[in-house]
Amino acid sequence: MVRTLAVVAAAGVALGSTGAVAAAQPSVPACTYILTAPAVVSVSGTDMVTATLSPAACDGAQTYQTVACVQMAGASGPGLCAQGRGILPAQVFYQPYRKGATYIATGRGCASKGNPPQRYCEEHGPLSAAL
Numbered sequence: 001m002v003r004t005l006a007v008v009a010a011a012g013v014a015l016g017s018t019g020a021v022a023a024a025q026p027s028v029p030a031c032t033y034i035l036t037a038p039a040v041v042s043v044s045g046t047d048m049v050t051a052t053l054s055p056a057a058c059d060g061a062q063t064y065q066t067v068a069c070v071q072m073a074g075a076s077g078p079g080l081c082a083q084g085r086g087i088l089p090a091q092v093f094y095q096p097y098r099k100g101a102t103y104i105a106t107g108r109g110c111a112s113k114g115n116p117p118q119r120y121c122e123e124h125g126p127l128s129a130a131l
Helices: 002-022
Strands: 031-035 039-043 046-058 062-072 080-085 090-094 102-113 118-130
Touching (some): 031 062, 031 102, 031 118, 046 062, 046 102
Antiparallel strands (some): 046 090, 080 090, 102 118
């Protein structure tokens, strides 16, 4: 009986350590993404600041979400974010645009890889531009 408990305990430890390894982030990103610097665009005659996060290439993974955010430097508040589902890029449009202000773009790309699928997310940026 004692030997059976020792075997069960050892199996539990081994399974626990296997779970920790499976949840580890890969040393090489599952996917690469391209974050654009903030830029001014005109949308229906209104100037806005935009940034985009697009999936580029994946190593056996599949992108399931992209997020792009823009914030005006020194402004109170979190800024604005937009989300892209699946392989669609995320593009955010921030307003009001203030000429001469500095804007900061950040992004987050998420992909799944493996069997069973594991989720991998990575942050991008910040990129800033005085517009």
